[in-house]
Amino acid sequence: MSKFIVRGGKRLKGTVRVSGAKNAVLPILAASLLGEEGVSVIHDAPPLEDVKTIHQVLEKLGASLSYEGETVEINAETLVSHEAPYELMRKMRASFLVMGPLLARTGKARISLPGGCAIGSRPIDQHLKGFEAMGAEIGLGQGYIEAKINGRLKGTKIYLDVASVGATENIMMAATLAEGTTVLENAAREPEIVDLANYLNKMGAKVRGAGTGVIRIEGVERLRGAEHTVIPDRVEAGTYMVAAAMTGGDVYVEGAIADHLGPVISKMEEMGVTVQPDENGIRVIADKPLKAVDVKTLPYPGFPTDMQSQMMALLLAAEGTSVVTETVFENRFMHVDEFNLMSANIKVDGRAAVVTGGLKLTGAKVTATDLRAGAALICVGLVAEGTTEVGGTHHIDRGYVHLAEKLSALGADIWRVHAEPTSTTADEDGSIKRSDASRVKSTMA
Ligand SMILES: CC(=O)N[C@H]1[C@@H](OP(=O)(O)OP(=O)(O)OC[C@H]2O[C@@H](n3ccc(=O)[nH]c3=O)[C@H](O)[C@@H]2O)O[C@H](CO)[C@@H](O)[C@@H]1O
Ligand SMILES: C=C(OP(=O)(O)O)C(=O)O
Structure with a gap:
């Protein structure tokens, strides 16, 4: 059984290349x-x-x-x-x-x-x-x-x-x-x-x-x-754009096609993120406080359901209350309970989730319920205080190529372990030391 271990607090910077969709x-x-x-x-x-x-x-x-x-x-x-x-x-x-x-x-x-x-x-x-x-x-x-x-x-x-x-x-x-x-x-x-x-x-x-x-x-x-x-993966691209924006970063997402990401770009701009597309990719700069926005998923060209959980993660880092409405799938809020384990305050009412942003987020042991939920939990982990362990990595592996390696190259403190970390590895605050985690085999698959 493997897990991603994320230690929050690093600003992402650099270039990440998007894989085929x-x-x-x-x-x-x-x-x-x-x-x-x-x-x-x-x-x-x-x-x-x-x-x-x-x-x-x-x-x-x-x-x-x-x-x-x-x-x-x-x-x-x-x-x-x-x-x-x-x-x-x-x-x-x-x-x-x-x-x-x-x-x-x-x-x-x-x-x-x-x-x-x-x-x-x-x-x-x-x-x-x-x-x-x-x-x-x-x-x-x-x-x-x-x-x-x-x-x-x-x-x-x-x-x-x-x-x-x-x-x-x-x-x-x-x-x-x-x-x-x-x-x-x-x-x-x-x-x-x-x-x-x-x-x-x-x-x-x-x-x-x-x-x-x-x-x-x-x-x-x-x-x-x-x-x-194959065209570049717009959901993978959007996930790195969110990760960059959450951490107040400056990241160039190489290969991302802006035309495929219209609503994601618009919503991020409404939040106060600077998004600069060019012919080879999209640069995301987050140097201002983020604002709350409402988001509703719809079939293309509407806001993609496959970006809903990552966007919800980003809204946790914004000041104010946002409403996220999921209209494509009837049960795509499973990540909410996991976010709340990380001190988020999100309330689900039918197809809508009310997200209170701006709260201090804390690391926790959480589980990916689907592949996008897994990526979104990692995004929250990037800004949470302390250490986050994300289980259910088989979901994430369905849709993300070398996720930990790509985020690490941008400066994130994230790695993967193949065994359950033992209690001897945990600090009082629940965090895990890298030296302890390195005792278990790391995957650089
Ligand atoms: C491999 C792939 O490309 N997966 C994507 C594809 O999934 P997938 O092709 O399964 O998604 P669909 O577009 O078919 O589903 C959209 C909605 O239509 C409903 N429906 C679908 C088929 C049907 O015969 N009857 C019916 O009622 C579904 O329950 C759902 O509520 O599009 C989804 C919606 O953008 C994405 O989240 C998935 O990532
Ligand atoms: C839901 C997704 O994929 P699939 O349709 O393959 O389950 C997804 O890519 O987010």
């Missing part, structure tokens, strides 16, 4: 299953646990993958299975993204139901509605979804009741090999969807309108492997 590389790797000939070469594939999981799913289906640094080569010419088992689905819901490509390519798919997770129930009805509209027969049994088609999927008009990112991606991938044209209405507009569409088009697909609410996909007979570079 988790939420772009996962659908892109799933889409590689559509390539009947040739190999795909994907650059800037971040070395994350989620990427390892989708790798295992693709291998199980018959694709072969090889890595050189952060470039992955995928050969999906021969597929040997159409089944994604529970053991892999339970690790990561995004494995469900293989359903569209499998159905389109092989005519059948058997996928374990992904189930709920810490942030909400996360149904998949819109994915299934899309596949059914395109002619798939869908059955449920023993925790699996089975889908099959006779011949090819048929292009049609599909209106999504919810602008779901995953459903948009799954249906878009399935429609690339359908007979005729699919028009997807109320489609999600996230940058990761545009990145997926760009990759599909390099593979020979005909996708138009990605990034708007209406996507048109003209089906083609075959797709082939293609070369593509």
Whole structure:
């Protein structure tokens, strides 16, 4: 069992480089299953646990993958299975993204139901509605979804009741090999969807309108492997922007694309943070007291739910009371109790959380309830008095490449330990000495 240990009080300064986007590389790797000939070469594939999981799913289906640094080569010419088992689905819901490509390519798919997770129930009805509209027969049994088609999927008009990112991606991938044209209405507009569409088009697909609410996909007979570079991770970038602002820092987030971070930048500016984007990244300077602001999460281009907990961490460092409203997931305030363990004062009322800023925060033993909650707890730890231990690191490893190393390079006092620190390592105030922690194996994975 590992933990991150953070000692608060260091101002962050310097440059941090953003990795490829988790939420772009996962659908892109799933889409590689559509390539009947040739190999795909994907650059800037971040070395994350989620990427390892989708790798295992693709291998199980018959694709072969090889890595050189952060470039992955995928050969999906021969597929040997159409089944994604529970053991892999339970690790990561995004494995469900293989359903569209499998159905389109092989005519059948058997996928374990992904189930709920810490942030909400996360149904998949819109994915299934899309596949059914395109002619798939869908059955449920023993925790699996089975889908099959006779011949090819048929292009049609599909209106999504919810602008779901995953459903948009799954249906878009399935429609690339359908007979005729699919028009997807109320489609999600996230940058990761545009990145997926760009990759599909390099593979020979005909996708138009990605990034708007209406996507048109003209089906083609075959797709082939293609070369593509994944966009930078806007949530990872936003997390470092928050960490910089919380600590009164001056940090250049290299690779961050300002266009993808509009609402995060606006809210930080409203708070009094100086944000200076240029063509290669974004500089964040926090040299004034922070002001409270209200934040409401919405589908893109609204404020991202994946930045909600980090933003809440930042609001703890602001003077005054802020209200954070979560509209995308019904249960994404699990981090609040953990923040309150660190002397925060946050009250949740339904979908809103009232955050009292400006209080002295103190280090504590806390647990990441999901990957963003974990990153947010680390951000609080950066300014809390004393030492914070963040458990649940497997969540954080799903979405952040070398988080402790990147923050350390900016001057943060953070490291990782692989064993439970013993009571002999704790000071009276609960803090842990680095010399004690170094007795347990440190991970510089
Ligand atoms: C791998 C990936 O890209 N994950 C992102 C993706 O997740 P994911 O694609 O799972 O999120 P969705 O956009 O599908 O979910 C948004 C909302 O729609 C609901 N819904 C979704 C599908 C469906 O069939 N029916 C339904 O009701 C969900 O319960 C949720 O309330 O978008 C989320 C919303 O920006 C992000 O938090 C996740 O980081
Ligand atoms: C919720 C997230 O991811 P996933 O959809 O993979 O659970 C996230 O990236 O914050």
